[in-house]
Amino acid sequence: MVKFQFPNFIYRFKLFEIEKIEIDGKTFHAMKSTLPENAPPLLLIKGAKGYVMCGYLNIEAAENFGSAAAIVSGVKTFDDVLNASIKMATTKAKKLGLEPGKVVKDVIAALG
Numbered sequence: 001m002v003k004f005q006f007p008n009f010i011y012r013f014k015l016f017e018i019e020k021i022e023i024d025g026k027t028f029h030a031m032k033s034t035l036p037e038n039a040p041p042l043l044l045i046k047g048a049k050g051y052v053m054c055g056y057l058n059i060e061a062a063e064n065f066g067s068a069a070a071i072v073s074g075v076k077t078f079d080d081v082l083n084a085s086i087k088m089a090t091t092k093a094k095k096l097g098l099e100p101g102k103v104v105k106d107v108i109a110a111l112g
Contacts, residue, residue, distance in 0.1 A: 015033055016031050016032065016033050017031070017032045017033075017034075018030065018031050018032075019078065021045065021078065023082075023105070023108055023109055023112065024109040024112070025109075025112075026047060026048075026109055026112025027047075027048075027112065028045050028046060028047045028108070028111070028112060029045070029046045030043070030044070030045045030046075030078045030081075031043070031044045031045075031046065032078070040054070040075070040076050041054075041076060042054060042056050042057075043075055043076075043077075043078065043080075043081050044057065045078065045081055045082075045104075045108065046111075047108065047111035047112040048111070048112055049068055049096065049110070049111045049112065050067055050068025050069055050070075050092065050093055050096070050098075050111040051067070051068075051069050051070075051111065052069070052070045052071075052072060052081060052086075052098075052104050052108060052111070053069060053070070053071055053072075054071070054072060054073065054075055054081070055071055055072070055073040055074075055087070057069075057071065059071050059088045059089075059090065062090050063090045063091065066090075066092060067090055067092065067093075068090060068092040068093040068095075068096055068098070068111060069089070069090045069092075069093055070086045070087075070088065070089040070090070070093045070098045070104070071086070071087050071088045071089070072084035072085070072086060072087060072104060073087050081104055082104050082105040082108070083103065083104070083105060084103070084104055085100075085101055085102065085103055085104075086098055086099065086100050086101065086102050086103075086104060086107075087100060088100060093111075096110040096111065097110050098110065098111070
């Protein structure tokens with residue numbers, strides 16, 4: 001179950017929009033930055049143990065930092081991220097069940 005909490009938990013800045021999301025009873029922070037020139041937005045959903053990020057972010061850097069991170073692509077909204085299939089994941093994310101090919105909403109609770 002995915003629950004977006006709107007009135008009290010949307011923070012709008014010039015660079016980022018941040019929403020608090022509840023997924024399977026765990027809290028996540030979803031961050032979005034709109035980019036210029038009609039480029040797709042930069043998206044990231046962060047939990048206590050790791051994060052799911054759009055293709056703009058670097059999986060090799062996440063691996064080097066020892067992060068539990070997964071990448072999705074072709075996304076423009078938080079719902080798109082949650083419904084996307086994982087393209088790549090770090091070793092730590094794979095140990096938590098975030099494997100390439102799995103749908104994010106089915107496995108993201110492991111990052112909470």
